[in-house]
Amino acid sequence: xxxxxxxxxxxxxGGFVALDGIDLAVQEGERVGLIGPNxxxxxxxxxxxxxxxxxxxxxxxxNGETVDGLVTHERTHRGMARSFQLPRPFATLTVAENLRVPxxxxxxxxxxxxxxxxxLDTRCAELLALVALADKxxxxxxxxxxxxxxxxxxxxxxxxxxxxxxxxESMAGLSQSEVDDIVTLLIRLNERGITIIMIEHIMRAxxxxxxRLVVLVSGKKIADGKPDTVIRDPEVEKAYLGQ
Amino acid sequence: MEARPEGLAKATAFLQxxxxxxxxxxxxxxxxxxxxxxxxxxxFSYDLLINALIAGILxxxxxxxxxxGVSISFGILDIVNIAHPAFIIxxxxxxxxxxxxxxxxxxxxxxxxxxxxxxxxxxxYQVYYESFERRGQESxxxxxxxxxxxxxxxxILILVFGVxxxxxxxxxxxxxxxxxxxxxxxRMLVPCVAALALFGALQLFLSYTFIGRAISAVAQDQxxxxxxxxxxxxxxxxxxxxxxxxxxxxxxxxxxxxxxxPSVGREYIGRVFAICVLxxxxxxxxxxxxxxxxxxxxxxxxxxxxxxxxxxxxxxxLLLTLAFRPAGLLGR
Amino acid sequence: MRTRVFVxxxxxxxxxxxxxxxxxxxxxxxxxxxxxxxxxxxxxxxNILGGYTGYVNFGSAAFFALGAYSTVFFHKFYQxxxxxxxxxxxxxxxxxxxxxxxxxxxxxxAFFAIATLALAVVLQTFIVNWDYVGxxxxxxxxxxxxxxxxxxYIQYLxxxxxxxxxxxxxxxxxxxxxxLGYGFAxxxxxxxxxxxxxxxxxxxxxxxxxxxxxxxxMAGAPFPYYIGYLQPSSAFGLEYAVNSIAxxxxxxxxSWVGPLIGAILLGTLQQIATVTISSAVNLLIVGLLLVxxxxxxxxxxxxxxxxxxxGRAK
Numbered sequence: 001x002x003x004x005x006x007x008x009x010x011x012x013x014g015g016f017v018a019l020d021g022i023d024l025a026v027q028e029g030e031r032v033g034l035i036g037p038n039x040x041x042x043x044x045x046x047x048x049x050x051x052x053x054x055x056x057x058x059x060x061x062x063n064g065e066t067v068d069g070l071v072t073h074e075r076t077h078r079g080m081a082r083s084f085q086l087p088r089p090f091a092t093l094t095v096a097e098n099l100r101v102p103x104x105x106x107x108x109x110x111x112x113x114x115x116x117x118x119x120l121d122t123r124c125a126e127l128l129a130l131v132a133l134a135d136k137x138x139x140x141x142x143x144x145x146x147x148x149x150x151x152x153x154x155x156x157x158x159x160x161x162x163x164x165x166x167x168x169e170s171m172a173g174l175s176q177s178e179v180d181d182i183v184t185l186l187i188r189l190n191e192r193g194i195t196i197i198m199i200e201h202i203m204r205a206x207x208x209x210x211x212r213l214v215v216l217v218s219g220k221k222i223a224d225g226k227p228d229t230v231i232r233d234p235e236v237e238k239a240y241l242g243q
Numbered sequence: 244m245e246a247r248p249e250g251l252a253k254a255t256a257f258l259q260x261x262x263x264x265x266x267x268x269x270x271x272x273x274x275x276x277x278x279x280x281x282x283x284x285x286x287f288s289y290d291l292l293i294n295a296l297i298a299g300i301l302x303x304x305x306x307x308x309x310x311x312g313v314s315i316s317f318g319i320l321d322i323v324n325i326a327h328p329a330f331i332i333x334x335x336x337x338x339x340x341x342x343x344x345x346x347x348x349x350x351x352x353x354x355x356x357x358x359x360x361x362x363x364x365x366x367x368y369q370v371y372y373e374s375f376e377r378r379g380q381e382s383x384x385x386x387x388x389x390x391x392x393x394x395x396x397x398x399i400l401i402l403v404f405g406v407x408x409x410x411x412x413x414x415x416x417x418x419x420x421x422x423x424x425x426x427x428x429x430r431m432l433v434p435c436v437a438a439l440a441l442f443g444a445l446q447l448f449l450s451y452t453f454i455g456r457a458i459s460a461v462a463q464d465q466x467x468x469x470x471x472x473x474x475x476x477x478x479x480x481x482x483x484x485x486x487x488x489x490x491x492x493x494x495x496x497x498x499x500x501x502x503x504x505p506s507v508g509r510e511y512i513g514r515v516f517a518i519c520v521l522x523x524x525x526x527x528x529x530x531x532x533x534x535x536x537x538x539x540x541x542x543x544x545x546x547x548x549x550x551x552x553x554x555x556x557x558x559x560x561l562l563l564t565l566a567f568r569p570a571g572l573l574g575r
Numbered sequence: 576m577r578t579r580v581f582v583x584x585x586x587x588x589x590x591x592x593x594x595x596x597x598x599x600x601x602x603x604x605x606x607x608x609x610x611x612x613x614x615x616x617x618x619x620x621x622n623i624l625g626g627y628t629g630y631v632n633f634g635s636a637a638f639f640a641l642g643a644y645s646t647v648f649f650h651k652f653y654q655x656x657x658x659x660x661x662x663x664x665x666x667x668x669x670x671x672x673x674x675x676x677x678x679x680x681x682x683x684x685a686f687f688a689i690a691t692l693a694l695a696v697v698l699q700t701f702i703v704n705w706d707y708v709g710x711x712x713x714x715x716x717x718x719x720x721x722x723x724x725x726x727x728y729i730q731y732l733x734x735x736x737x738x739x740x741x742x743x744x745x746x747x748x749x750x751x752x753x754x755l756g757y758g759f760a761x762x763x764x765x766x767x768x769x770x771x772x773x774x775x776x777x778x779x780x781x782x783x784x785x786x787x788x789x790x791x792x793m794a795g796a797p798f799p800y801y802i803g804y805l806q807p808s809s810a811f812g813l814e815y816a817v818n819s820i821a822x823x824x825x826x827x828x829x830s831w832v833g834p835l836i837g838a839i840l841l842g843t844l845q846q847i848a849t850v851t852i853s854s855a856v857n858l859l860i861v862g863l864l865l866v867x868x869x870x871x872x873x874x875x876x877x878x879x880x881x882x883x884x885x886g887r888a889k
Contacts, residue, residue, distance in 0.1 A: 105758065
């Protein structure tokens, strides 16, 4: 049974069809790459999966249950997490406090062991170290560089201890080595058991990371398979790469 | 602040009681003998219904004039200008002063004042943009800013003019056209026609001029505008200035329809946003339809339940619409 | 500082204020002071919703008046001690806050703000048309001249309002330092990201609306006794809406200290202006200050002080 199962998902904005009958199945432990030209609906798909937007038709099943009626925070509690394409930090909280929020409201909201204040501090420090922001914990997000904000965005999603992490263009603007760092980080997370969907434009990262590649063009899925095969698909070349 | 009558409810109640006093100038002008609330004939229930409907439609037309500006500033620009009614009242008082001193027709005055209000609107937008939009703090601070403006305007008007009701003089305030049982009080008919003319002008402007279309576009895609070498900020400023310019006309129409005092603006906040939400944000035709609908509901409520319930109508409609159908009746 | 300690200190300060006022031996101090204390409660209550979560309430007068009119209503039934009426007023206003929140909080903040305005007018219209509580004619509450142990009745009202100040400040500060405070802040900063991080935003907003409404209702409950003759226009007066917004905005919205400072400063200023100039001019000043601060010093006086201290630390 797939961890995430999207069937026949459609989303319209007035007369504009953003997503048209998307089917997507992600197995537990997979590393999926999602690519497509700007405006193809990738972020809309993420928003529908996570509940930020409501799809008109189709179902989203996560971990065996239908999540269609659930609000975003309920889906996060069940194990979905996402980072935003344009970073959306909590501007009046410090960097460390930004990470504390998902720990308090997601990790501690789940049944089982509740993290104590000390454990929360430790966890925040660990997460900060993971994304190389260890010395920026007490600063405000507005003092961070663009790159650091993207890392914070990713760390905040990871703080929710998700089963499924959707990373929405977290590498835009990073240098080559920084991109490699993030890819290594994500692969490491995956080895710990987190299923990851990576939405990216940086093909090098996508090819290195993905076990499976999905291509979205104008709201339709036009390819879904092994990265090497998908890359050579003439449809994909025409719509996306061959420009 | 000392107690004083509240807006339309009390004004109309005032008109009704004034009506019983045949010596009352105001009553004689606004309510020919033998008439009820908005000029319709009382005593024949079928006629009452028809005339309440007509009164509602005429009132609705006027409400459209009041709301068209907000349709632009809120519907298109996403700026919650709750001070809009304050500008309207300002327009009313300007029409009042010039009318009293120079005897010029109030609608003519308002058209002459259009450039002044336009500049005022541009100035307000500039302050709003610099202080809030650019810093990304529109919601809390922006709302407080406009609320402060609303408040300041009301208090200044009280200080300058006092709390007495003011009204204007014009040849069409008083007479009523009668066609076979139906009454069309001119003081409501003329503003309604003027309002529809305003709507027509705005709709043409938005559809057929370059700037007008840019304004419609700026809501959707600022980036595309930039690529066309059009400064979105300038477009937004023009749009907001236009929305404030409409208040000049709306204010004149208001003081033609009813006597005005500084706190009257506050009840229009609810009406204006109720109509906007009802009609679907950003759609000018939707605004007109929503306005007519609200006018009719209010007119019926007033006629059959009494004028003191009228303020609750608009706000009640607003609450219900927000609760159950926030995209509006014609919503996208 | 733990909340318990804070409460003890505030009670001590409140007691000091009370006894200092008695030393002055002029009833005017109590009458004017009551108004300032009332504003502290209103401003603090407003800030729990407006400052902490970012949802602006323009209808503070509605909740305040609900408290006042629930007192009038129950007063006709059965003479109850004011503390009981305060609780009743709080409960009723809290429920209305919850209900209105449930209807409108799923929408954008701007719509919520407009809805609060609408609520105030609808409520006022209902009250104006409801003869049992006096309608537009108003209602009289005969207040006793004296009360046991304290003396003049106004001092008793003053004491009650002091108690409400302590309660509201403790609640605000308690929220600020708790997990709830984090949640509120994330709603204010970025509601979408808050939801994505697992914060149940609707539930938290409802909590904020309920607490805020309840506190405002509690502030309104003793009002009929204070004023003696209650009319809708005074209970629903615009000065409540403006001041509940202006005081926190000028004082600073991010902490419990802001509304306190704003209320004391503005409240005192208004008492002086009303007596020396006129009530209309004093409201004009409030409006101008609000607009001025919102443009120039968006974080209020607290923000200015913090900025100054940070500047000195560098």
